[in-house]
Structures are given as C-alpha cells and as structure tokens.
Amino acid sequence: MKRLINQAPAAPWRLALGLLPFVLVLLVYLSVSANRLAENPDDPLLPSIAAMADTFADVATEPNRRTGELTLWVDTSASLIRLGLGVGIAMAIGLVVGVLTGLIPYANRTFSPFVSVLSMIPPLAVLPILFIALGVGEVAKVALIVFGIAPFIMRDIQQRVEELPRELLVKAQTLGANTWQIILRLVLPQVMPRLLDATRLALGSAWLFLIASEAIAATEGLGYRIFLVRRYLDMELILPYVMWITLLAFLADAILRLIVRVVFPWYRARRS
C-alpha cells in the first residue's frame, strides 16, 4: 500500500497537472464571460479574450489619441526605469549597510537598532511625508521603493554575514588580512549570491510600491494606467496589463536566478 505522500505523478502527468489550474481558471472565465456578454454585449466587467487581445495590440502599436505616443511602451519603460533605480539603490544600500553591521561591532551597535525600527515603518503610511520632503516627481517614487525594500535587504545581508563560519575569519586574520581585505576577499564573494536571492524575494514588494506610487501622482507608468482606466471599469485594458506586469515580474525573477546560477555555481550546489 502506497501512502499519498509517497505517490508522485509520472512524467507525462507532471506537465498536465501543472497546467490544470490554469486551464480551469480559463474555462470558468470563458463561460462566465460569455454568459454576461450574452446579456449585455457592452458589459465591461468580464470582456472576451478577443477584445482584450485587440485592446492590448492597440495600446502596443497605435498612437494614443490624446498624446500621440505608444501607450504600452511609454508605460513599460517609465515603470521599469523607476523599478530598476529603486531596486538598484536598495541593493547598494542593503549590501553596504548589511556587510558593515554584520561584520563590524561598532557599526552594528550604531545602526542595527535603527535599521530594525526603520524596517517596521509601513512605507505607504509615510507617503504624504515623502511627498512634502521630496516632491511628487520621480524622486519620491524611487524613494518609496528604496524605503520599502532596503531595510529587508540590509537585515538579510547582515544575518548572512553573521552566519559566516568564525573559523574563516580567524584563518584570514592569521594569514595577515586586514578588515578591508577581509571584506573584499572573503565576505563579498560569500554574500553576493545571497544579495541576488534577497532581491528576488524583495521584487514582489518592489512592484507593490511601484504600483502604489504610480497610483498617487503620475503621468505615465503601468500602475498609473491601471488606476486611470479603473475609473471607467475598462477591464479590456486592465486584465492584459495585469498579465503583462506578471510576465515582466516573472522575467526579472528568472534573470536574477540565471545570474546566480551562472556566476555563482557553487552557491546552489552547496545548498542542495
């Protein structure tokens, strides 16, 4: 008798089972949408797949009636630049502060409690302050992303540095390395893959803060567009945009994973 926990699907089933939830959701959507559209052909809530595809193709290739720009690409590049800047700055701050507080007791005593408290502040709650301090332009949006994810990365890197085997640090010192050399030759190579991993986990929050900041004051961006057309319930545009954002987020995650695998092959090997 095989227990459920010992039964695994055979090869052809794995793919099918993985696809099953997607197919189910699609089928439910199609039937419900067809149902509503039969009642009211203009129903905005659950548009047909064809209508969504048309709208998406339109925003990707047709110049906007009002601004003359290709909406999708303007939005995507604006959002990706904000996201890239925010995540990049957060990574840099996180790495520097994390390594210092993890390795140097004086830095730890000085900054660690501050970082812990800082990371407890819900970034969205201080948005009005960010506005007044930094204005409502790009700086505030990038700052919201940095403020939202940098504390998390700092604490993760600090813990990773603290977990470094004591023996390694002692051995480096007996070989005559000073603090700077230990950071460069020992600590950084050890925490770099961890930094990328932490960034992957923080990306979800980064997108959240990006969309939130664009919902508040913006002239373009993926989140801006969604909140704009939400006013007139334009699901034909909102649903494809959500899928597009999901795809971009998935790609960003995949790229970071690939970098870890190619540049730090030892990292995965050791973990498995």
Next chain:
Amino acid sequence: MSGFKRPFRSYLTAAALSAATLAGSFAAPQALAEERDSFKIAWSIYVGWMPWGYGEAEGIVDKWADKYDIEIDVVQINDYIESINLYTAGSYDGVTVTNMDALTIPAAGGVDSTALIMGDFSNGNDGVVLKGTDKLEDIEGKSVHLVELSVSHYLLARALESVDMSERDVKVVNTSDADIVAAFSSPDVEAVVTWNPQLGELKKQGEASVVFDSSEIPGEIMDLLVVNTETLEDNPKLGKALTGAWYEIMSSMRGDSEAAVEARTAMAEAAGTDLAGYEAQLDSTSMFYDPANAVSFLESDTPAETMESVRQFAFKHGLLGERADSPDFVGIEFADGSVLGSESNVKFRFNADYTRMARDGEL
C-alpha cells in the same frame, strides 16, 4: 488508506463548489426584466448626497418604501468610483453619481441608466487652485495635479477654454483625491484642480488662490441619483418611493427651524465635518429643495447643452470605450424625449416624470 481518500475528495468537491458559486455570483447580472419588491441603492460621501444617509438613518426611506409595499436598502460605499463600478456590475439598482461619470461608466458600459433625481449642481464646489498667482492665464506650461478623467479634468478643460487655451498648454498629472492636499504642500506643485472638502482645505493655505470654479459654469456638474432603466420601467413603485423620500428629506433639512438644523448637523457629522463646515459646502452647492425647480431645470436647455460638451470631452479622452468611433456612439435622452447621439443606443436618460409627480403632490 481508503479513509484518507475521502477527505481529499471532499476538498475537491468543496473547491469545485466554491468555484461554481464564485462563477455564479458573476454570472447573474441583475437587471433582469421583472417585478421585484426589494432594491439596493448605493451612495457615497459628498455634500449633495448626505441626505440619503440621513433619510436611511431616520427611517424616511423605509417609510416611503412601506407606503409602496417594497423594501429599499440604502447602502453607503466608502469609495465613490467603487460605488459606480458596483452599480455597473449589477450589484446595485441605483447609485449617486455625477452626470459625467454616469455617461462614461455605466452608460458607455452598456448599462441603460435613468437619472431619476436631479439633486443639485455644483456651484463653486469644484475649483482650479494656483499657488502664488491669482490669474488663470498663469497656468500655462504648469503641471496641473488632478484626478484624471474626473469632473476636475472636465472643469480644467472648461477653464482653459475660457482663456483660449487647451490641454496642450499644460501638463496633467494624475493625483489621487486623497493625496491632493498633501501634494499641494510640496513646493514643486503649483496647480491643482479638486472638489470639496479638499478644496476648502486648500483655501485655508495662504498662498493658494481659486482662479476658476464651477460657479462659472453653473449647472454643468450635476449630482444625480441614477437607477437602472429596466428595473425602473418594471417597478415604477421604486421611482415613486425614492422620489417621495428624497423631497421629504429635502423639506426636513431646509430652513432655520430647529429640526432642520438638527438634520444638517447629523449630515455634517456623517460627512466628517461640523455644521459650519457643512453649511459652507452647501453654500457652493445649488440644491433643488423644491421639485418644481428641478422640473424646470430638467425642462430647460441646460441639460442638453451640458451633455453636449460633456460627451465631446468624454470622446476626446477615450472615455466612451474603444468601440466608440464618434461622440454619437451613446444616445442621451432628455426630459422632453429628444435624443442626442445614437437613437438606437440610448443608454442615459434624464427623467422628469417622477419629479413632476412630486411637484404636483401625486406621490
């Protein structure tokens, strides 16, 4: 072992059932043509709609519903846009909404809607605010913060028209109404368009001056109670009960009697302000306390002229949807039966029948 299988199967059944229920709740758009005896109306916080909350709390709505032997549930929705979306999706039979949003959200979305009650029009409740200057012309080249595609955006377009400018002369930045006061404190924000109570907050700030407001385009921003046309046609009792209740609330809040002051105080508290603050907002709102005034407004040329400029604005900004190839796409019917736009796709109707009954004391 078989004992372990059963719960697993029941999980599957439960999951399938909940998926089906979820599907069902979306699949059943109401507005099925039929006589019903229970209705739901959604309203949101705004100076001209506070009477609905008061009428519900004081039992005036229930009294009129009982008179016609139906039930009416008046529900407050915290987010204005969400309340319209719920109505458009079919969860409510009626909603409080402005004329522009009624055209661009439910009507453009194919939900045939009737403006049952003409509650008021904005008479200074919406305004264009500039920092450091009191001349509208100085807006040229500035970033203007406002809720894009809202009544504020429309007001900006009308303001720019009045000084021979267009939207190309400014840069519009979409800013949420909840954050607009905070945004205005930021040094790089020099121009905003907003409505009360935010407008009142901005006026308190020294360097702010209102350079254009809705009193310069009287009657164009109307605050309505809109109900589903089919539901109303099948259930005239709903129209009678709502109209009767509305004008009873109107007469109970008007004037200087103790009861009226008490009614306004209750509305002020529900709106999160005090009596003085609420009355200041009422001063910039032109309420139709008397059904006779509402009827003559509905029968005048104003609604048709206003809807002409509103639909042009809506079309130019793509608010009528992708399928609209001209502003004529959605037909708008007025109190005298005339139609603006497509006669075969009338989705927004102004109705004076019930207000007339109220005027003639026939409810």
